[in-house]
Amino acid sequence: MALLEVAELDVNYGPLAAVRGLSLELEESQVAVILGTNGAGKTTTLNAISGAVRARSGTVSFDGRNVTNSAPWKISRSGLGHVPEGRRIVGPLTVEENLLVGAYNVRSRGRRSELIDDVFDTFPMLAEKRDELGGLLSGGQQQMLALGRALMAEPRALLMDEPSMGLAPIMVQHVMDAVQTIAARGIAVLMVEQNATAAFRVATEVYLIEHGEVILHGPVDQVQNSELVRRSFLGI
């Protein structure tokens, strides 16, 4: 059975159906990418999985347990991390404190400092800014911090909403490498990404959604050849 299973998910904003009958599955160590134009319902899907918006119907199960419409904090504690759209760094906390709250449910002080060291290894730029307030970082630095913060919780699956947004090309590569590394450690990754070229380097599965529905789904090498994906997302 898959680690994360979404079945027939429906989400509405008032009268608007933002997600319709969406299903997806994610195994350990798997990296899946969701593609879609603006307004397709990508962010809404991730938010529904982590409990931040209510699903009207359908189920989300994580690790064999039904977590549909549970409180976000409960879902997060069960091991599902989420890097939100637009970074959402806590401005008045320092970089280090931002990372520490990421590890809110890691009780051991020692473990927390190990995790911080790992993040600083991955993003040395954050180590330099350790005592700077999160709100004062540059856009890209904040994106790194958001990623690092999610890793601090030692998640078993990670939702990432456009992780490459605002990152310089060299950093995009770096982040995708990092994704590959964590997936190799057994973590499942579901990412929404507009930079399909970069995402396809590390992803195994692709979901293309439109108007809240999955219109195309398959392994990367197959989907890559689809006319729709080539035209809209790869520009080939």
Add this chain to the structure above:
Amino acid sequence: MSLLSIVDAQVRFGGVRAVDGVTISLERGNVHGLVGPNGSGKTTLVNAISGFARLHDGSVTLNDEQISGMRPDQIFTRGISRTFQSIRLLSTLTVRENILIGTDRARAEGDGRGAGKLLPRDAVNDRVDHAVALLGLEKFAGDFPSQLPYGLQRRVEIARSVASRPELILLDEPFAGMSRAERDELSDVLIEIADDGFTLLVIEHDMRIIHKICSHLFVMNFGRCIAEGSPRETAELEIVQEAYLGKQHGTA
């Protein structure tokens, strides 16, 4: 004569030299690209031009008038508008109203000293309608921003800045969060705007777009402008490849 000249600009935050002696100029009617690694000072440079960051040293001159030291609203009045890297829309106003506030304080043309009269209401409406159409927002004009997906919110942000028809438009990562097709669409819009005689400075990480729309490129690193010139030549430079693009990324 250049539209905007920045001479030896310095912005410091405590010990951090976010902008460290930048001297560049922008030519009328051109689309200028501004790239650089994360934290290299691009946004801060835009802040310095638009009056949101105080210069510790150096100067910014627009049409021979020194604008460094002025307040942001005074600088806007002189014909510079900008977007923000993190989206800033007013949740209580509709999309159309959000675009309107960008033009409400625009001055009638021909003055340039910021003392001109406010635009008549009709002219404001025309400009806003034009911007709405340009960015394909007609269908969303009556919506509230929080109801829009990220990519469309970005377009509203851009429309607000463009609608006032300033001499210089500063765009901080306008393409963020857009798919490839959407980027192409938006880049055509920006080219169209430049063709109308406006000057643009665009911060962007997508080199493909940079090559497509820019006639001149600035590269920043550690607060300094380390290279400038035509996008193609500049991107070839080893120093740029190393600091910014990474090894495998020679071509787009």
Add this chain to the structure above:
Amino acid sequence: MSGYFVDAMILGSIYALFTVGLSLSWGILGVLNLAHGSIFMAGALSAYMITSAGALPLAVVLPASMLVSGGLVVLMELVAFRPIRRRAANPLAAELPMAIASVGVSSVLVAFANNFTAGYSLSLPQDMFTVSSINILGLTITNIGALIVVFAIGLTVALGLYVARSRQGRALKVIAQDSYVGGLLGISMNRLALGTMFISGALAGCGGVLFSIHVNSMHAYMGEALLLKAFAVIVVGGIGSIWGAAIGAYVLAAAEVLAVVSVGVGMRDVVAFVLIIVILLARPQGLLSKRKWQRS
């Protein structure tokens, strides 16, 4: 002269007990609880009600009253603050409605107390705690005065360390800023908010009980004057800062005692208000200012 020093210490401690909780809920959850004075009173009133059922020592009555006053604030959080926060467009937009709602709650509490006491001042029974004078370091102070000072300093330090050092303390700062992210990080906004509100109420209740023993009186309006003083205390220390509130409390108390002694009793209230104006015009962020964290 040392008598006035003791006065200032006790007064400052009362201000601290009162203000620290107010500052906590305001700075962290954006709840400017204008019913805090009534909660202070409710602590004292509940002590009165508890002891009227039978003679009990302070060691029992105090925790019980703190439970009552903390519980009242928890109730306020549940019926008023949480629903308002949930319905408001953003955290900032909820602040004033929550403050005004707390005024509403306050008038309920005061009306209850007023009807219960028939408008009279009551005294807590003497057998709960016998006030006597003691001598510490050459200063003469009543035992209740000493207790107030000890509680104020002890509780403030404990709370200050908790907020600064603990994981809950950090989490509180997250939910103050962005409850959406708090949820994604596994922080339960509701639980932490309840905990915070409880602490703030319990501290006020503790202050109320000790104060009413100290002055041998409690009545429906006993907390109102303190609320206005608390504004000055918070302004001096900076909103949301525990240490700031404590320092502000003693600064104000010392300034007031000094003013009464050297200028006149009429000057006493002027001190607090002039302090607010002068400090804010000179240093808009308060004496212990926080770093700015917003950029464009």
Add this chain to the structure above:
Amino acid sequence: APGADGGAPAEGASSLTIPLVFDATGAAGPFASEALRGAQLAITEVNEAGGIDGTLIEPVVTDSGSDPQQAAAAMNRAVRDNAPVVLYGSGSNMALAMAPIAQQASTPLIAVQSGAPGLLENGEYVYRSTPQQVLFHELQAQYLAEQGVERVAVLYNSDNETYNELGSEGYAAFGEEYGFSVESEGIMTADSDVSTVTSLLLESEPDAFVMLLQSNNNTVPERLRQLGFEGIIAGSISIGVPTLTAMGDLANGIVWPDTFAYDIECESGSAFVEAYEAEYGELPGSLGASGYDGARMMIEGMRNAPSLDAEGIQQGLQTVLESGFDEAATCEVWFDEERNPHSPARLLQWQDGAFSTIATE
């Protein structure tokens, strides 16, 4: 048509609606609500005895909220309802707001308590039914002098006009007359911390400490004890038996002047005490007596009135001014040339849970 709180009489022609405006809530609430109970008792009594020549009094109570504007609004409403007379208790501020309206509309207004000096100057339609406190504090000053007191400290509420006058001028004058020096300090009623000001007053080493306070009557003695003060503690009518009882030992020896106490020794007084206790299940205090006497004065005015309308009752009240009235909780009430009421005063002292009279006028 106008609402529930006024207008046409409810039960036929034989009842007369009289507005009772009282500060049931707000700063003056504790005092006025007791006064209101006293007033209602007097009205019930007269109704049970058949009313005034067969006309029953139908009281309609309005709460001023201790707010002068609300009190004035209530007075305006009474005028519009053609009320023949209005009874008010107890704060001076509210009375002063109502008085000009009453005078202008020629509607008699009887104020209970409301000791502000200028009240009666509003004109002949404005009456006061209870003696100003300054009239009987002289008894207390006399007592202090007899006890050999040389220095007196006075702590008063500067935001209550009665106490402000008494504290800032009254006692200074007494001091000159009876040969003691006076140090005084004013505080607000809402001040809850009196420690420093008490210490300050004790610096002059007084032999007596006078509290002219609406609140803090129990905190000040506690503070005085903490500071080791051993002189006489004197108070005023606002101390009240419940507060004294609650204070326990602390209250022993406290003296205060009053025109009433529930052991009062005259027929009308003890009848009042008995009736009040029967009605409300507790013994009346000074304010209950004031309210009762206010209503008594109104009833006397009505009895003497040629007709039960404003003009008639005004004439009746003018008669009362000359004759005074007995059947009062304070035994008897008479009026001086300035139309100020007087009653026999006495000085009370608290000891071990009960008071005793230690001096009379």
Add this chain to the structure above:
Amino acid sequence: MISWLAYYDDVIGHMFVLMILAFSMYVVMRVGVFSVASIGFWAIAGYGAAIADQYDVPPLLIVGGALLVSGVFGLLLALLAVRLSGLSLTMVTIAFVLLLQVIVLNWEDVTGGSLGIFGLPVHIGTYGLLAVVIVVAVLLALYERGRTGRAQDSLLHDEQLAQSVGIDIRRQRIVALTLSALLGGLAGCLNVFQTGMMVSNEVGFHVVVDALTMVILGGTAAWYGPVIGAAILAWLPQMLSFADEWRLAVQGVIIVVVLVFAPQGAAGLIQRLARGVAAKRRSSLLKRREPQDVSA
């Protein structure tokens, strides 16, 4: 109907006065300036008018003087306070009001101390007040239409954005603070003209709370917010007279309930409903979008 109007003449008149006071609070709140200085000007103009009235100064001259004095002082205060933001400004202005209260209570010869000034002629009736309210409301409604309204919104929610689109936030705030002072002064003056008295109850923290309650209950979304808020506050005490000593408690509960269901106040609720209609219209548009439309 006519008799009802005549009967409640003073309540209605008072309601109109409160509306002008609420407008005064509203014009600053609307641009994100949380100043309660209005109450200060209400008090200054009120006492000024009452004192002048005692010397039989012609009413129109008094109004002119009140406007002049509050305008000038308002401008001075604005220049001093404009650099304070958010709650710091609130605190300074609260301190300003409380300081005025101390002055009023202590400067007996002039202000009548705790008693006040009574027995002044009534200069304005309900219809006169209604006319003033209508004029002010129309002016405000015209003022906040379109351009200025949007600028106010941007000031309220995002200063940096406001600056970036050419709005001089400092100037806007000074204008708003001065306008607020003028309206506050006007309201204070009319209050005296309507009631014929000025009392110390009209300055102090509870007046601040009342005024805030009006603005928050009504909402700051549009000019009709304060109108609704003032109407509620003027009539609640009348309608709740049945509750006797529990009146304030009932009033408190009502305020809490309203805020829980409409944290943006009545005006916010009205706008939300209007917004709901807009959203419905949109969603039907969206559904009709064809797939190729988007990917093109």
